[in-house]
Amino acid sequence: QVQLEESGGGLVQAGDSLRLSCTTSGRSSIFYIMGWFRQAPGKEREFLAQINWNGRQTYYKDSVKGRFTISRDNANNTHYLQMNNLKPEDTAVYYCAAGRTWYSGVPTPTEYDYWGQGTQVTVSS
Numbered sequence: 617q618v619q620l621e622e623s624g625g626g627l628v629q630a631g632d633s634l635r636l637s638c639t640t641s642g643r644s645s646i647f648y649i650m651g652w653f654r655q656a657p658g659k660e661r662e663f664l665a666q667i668n669w670n671g672r673q674t675y676y677k678d679s680v681k682g683r684f685t686i687s688r689d690n691a692n693n694t695h696y697l698q699m700n701n702l703k704p705e706d707t708a709v710y711y712c713a714a715g716r717t718w719y720s721g722v723p724t725p726t727e728y729d730y731w732g733q734g735t736q737v738t739v740s741s
Contacts, residue, residue: 652711
């Protein structure tokens with residue numbers, strides 16, 4: 617069992633930056649693939665980025681590539697999503713997740729096993 621808790625969300629203006637954190641606990645959690653998803657009101661949960669257990673492999677949704685960066689610090693059981701040049705359309709609840717398998721293609725929520733409760737990010741224009 618892996619527990620995850622997000623932090624770092626808030627209200628920002630367009631063009632600002634935010635860094636979300638996800639702290640994990642549980643047996644062998646450092647060996648899991650860590651990912652970030654978001655869900656805006658009335659929309660499906662969408663994949664943003666994922667990182668493998670040692671941080672050497674990352675994968676991003678095309679629309680956030682170059683603006684968002686995923687990283688992890690296994691010594692502190694934490695992974696991060698650095699978000700730059702935020703836009704109003706980035707407004708959503710952001711979730712971190714842990715999974716055991718790296719699949720090909722754009723990951724879907726069903727490929728992840730454990731989820732945090734989410735943190736709200738609101739970007740005003």
